[in-house]
Amino acid sequence: MNKNFLRGMSHGIPICLGYLSVSFGLGILSVNKAGLSIFQSALISATCLTSAGQKAGIDVIAASGAIIEMILLQLTINIRYSLMAISLSQKLDKRFTTPHRLLASYGITDEIFAVCSAQKEPLTPAYMYGMILIAGGGWVLGTALGAAAGELLPAAVSAAMEIVLYGMFIAIVIPPAKKQHSVLFVAVLAAAISVIFHYALPMVSEGFAIIIAAIVASAIAAAVFPIKDEEAEQ
Amino acid sequence: MSLAVYIIVMAGVTYLIRMIPFTFFRKKIKSRFFRSFLYYIPYAVLSAMTIPAIFYTTHNIWTAAAGTAVALLLAFLEMPLIVVALAASGAAFLLGLFL
Numbered sequence: 001m002n003k004n005f006l007r008g009m010s011h012g013i014p015i016c017l018g019y020l021s022v023s024f025g026l027g028i029l030s031v032n033k034a035g036l037s038i039f040q041s042a043l044i045s046a047t048c049l050t051s052a053g054q055k056a057g058i059d060v061i062a063a064s065g066a067i068i069e070m071i072l073l074q075l076t077i078n079i080r081y082s083l084m085a086i087s088l089s090q091k092l093d094k095r096f097t098t099p100h101r102l103l104a105s106y107g108i109t110d111e112i113f114a115v116c117s118a119q120k121e122p123l124t125p126a127y128m129y130g131m132i133l134i135a136g137g138g139w140v141l142g143t144a145l146g147a148a149a150g151e152l153l154p155a156a157v158s159a160a161m162e163i164v165l166y167g168m169f170i171a172i173v174i175p176p177a178k179k180q181h182s183v184l185f186v187a188v189l190a191a192a193i194s195v196i197f198h199y200a201l202p203m204v205s206e207g208f209a210i211i212i213a214a215i216v217a218s219a220i221a222a223a224v225f226p227i228k229d230e231e232a233e234q
Numbered sequence: 235m236s237l238a239v240y241i242i243v244m245a246g247v248t249y250l251i252r253m254i255p256f257t258f259f260r261k262k263i264k265s266r267f268f269r270s271f272l273y274y275i276p277y278a279v280l281s282a283m284t285i286p287a288i289f290y291t292t293h294n295i296w297t298a299a300a301g302t303a304v305a306l307l308l309a310f311l312e313m314p315l316i317v318v319a320l321a322a323s324g325a326a327f328l329l330g331l332f333l
Contacts, residue, residue: 167322174309
């Protein structure tokens with residue numbers, strides 16, 4: 001088997017283990033909150049491969065929300081992948097022809113991006129495919145197991161598992177917020193706006209509240225704390 | 235609305251967001267404001283999604299608060315994602331046993 005493919009697979013193992021447990025929570029949520037089947041839950045994970053986006057999408061499905069809400073929500077939550085894709089596009093091997101780009105772009109997640117960016121040599125298609133196969137496999141398998149367990153587990157356990165994804169979100173936001181006042185600022189501001197919507201403007205759906213909170217907080221932060229070039233490179 | 239439509243829209247939008255820049259983008263964004271905006275967006279989204287929703291996850295405000303507190307502490311100590319996520323859930327479950 002291709003050496004780069006194997007290397008990608010081995011680099012994907014830690015991501016796979018992390019994904020297994022996080023997507024387990026997502027599977028439970030799909031069943032408990034949106035009433036989806038095991039297959040439907042796993043299908044969403046296989047086609048979307050995005051934790052926060054899927055969580056928000058499941059909320060929209062559960063609430064029978066508008067399609068425009070779904071589109072705007074996915075755009076807002078997942079627009080970060082565009083930045084990652086731009087960043088990765090700068091360090092691709094010559095073998096990365098357009099068909100390979102079309103295929104490999106499917107697997108640009110926070111974690112896969114992080115590992116790929118850390119590589120010194122140019123990225124080959126085989127390397128990314130190996131990583132995406134292992135990590136994505138863990139993501140789909142974990143979702144299916146979670147969805148299956150959601151139907152079987154005692155309510156106390158499945159209720160406690162619903163917090164897993166939010167725990168991961170906290171783990172993503174807090175470390176950079178410790179180091180950069182601007183990130184702390186944007187996180188607190190977005191949370192405050194979200195709280196205002198939830199309690200003072202309950203007629204605004206959860207999805208739109210998140211979009212508005214994120215756009216307003218980020219725009220203010222961008223105006224008050226414009227980033228230096230090094231930060232954009234990260 | 236049919237579930238298939240939701241899934242196709244979700245998957246399609248998410249794919250295009252990744253595919254278009256990965257396939258066609260070769261230059262850097264010049265606007266400093268826009269680059270800053272994109273830099274902050276993930277943190278703002280995650281924060282707005284988490285608060286106040288996290289307090290309603292476990293169907294009990296106290297177990298959810300315990301899970302949140304544990305997640306904040308471990309995240310502050312920069313533990314791996316998986317440790318923070320599972321510890322939050324574990325804390326909520328353990329407190330739930332006593333309530």
